[in-house]
Amino acid sequence: AQSVTQLGSHVSVSEGALVLLRCNYSSSVPPYLFWYVQYPNQGLQLLLKYTSAATLVKGINGFEAEFKKSETSFHLTKPSAHMSDAAEYFCAVSGTGNQFYFGTGTSLTVIP
């Protein structure tokens, strides 16, 4: 079985500051991990995914995430926040089956 926990339902950062959104997973099989973003009034879109290749995954818009098996984590980071990064971010995990398990989401606010 798989599950995902996102720590912090709301995160606020200043423009230009580091963005860190936390995701911890639970999986009985080697996981595939995803970060999706939902901009206001838009559908979810993929930011990046980990599929057991490189542990540091780079995504769109300057985001990246590092798979740490020892910590069962897949935190999302961006060195410098931009106003356009304000959105809802979802971490998701899947295994060898059909289902994807999403976290409850983290709402990112960027303060000018």
Add this chain to the structure above:
Amino acid sequence: GAGVSQSPSNKVTEKGKDVELRCDPISGHTALYWYRQRLGQGLEFLIYFQGNSAPDKSGLPSDRFSAERTGESVSTLTIQRTQQEDSAVYLCASSPRTSGGIETQYFGPGTRLLVL
């Protein structure tokens, strides 16, 4: 089409009525998922279709919920005798194929359902 589309975008209904939600996946995508997103909560898996295989219905919350898909095209999610707790955003996603959960899902904009 250019992306996954869903209709209607918003639906208000009275408790006890049936509703039908529609999803048009990206052309050529064999896998299709339905999710429910309640206010302030994450996405809850409902059902999964892959080609002509039997659907994975393990996420459907009750027998009031059902879904159909014709081949690799349109899917409809039907909720019978709606209850207030059914109020949520219903999201549809499609992906090119499934290979052990690796594939990226492409999401539609969702249908916002409000049951009065």
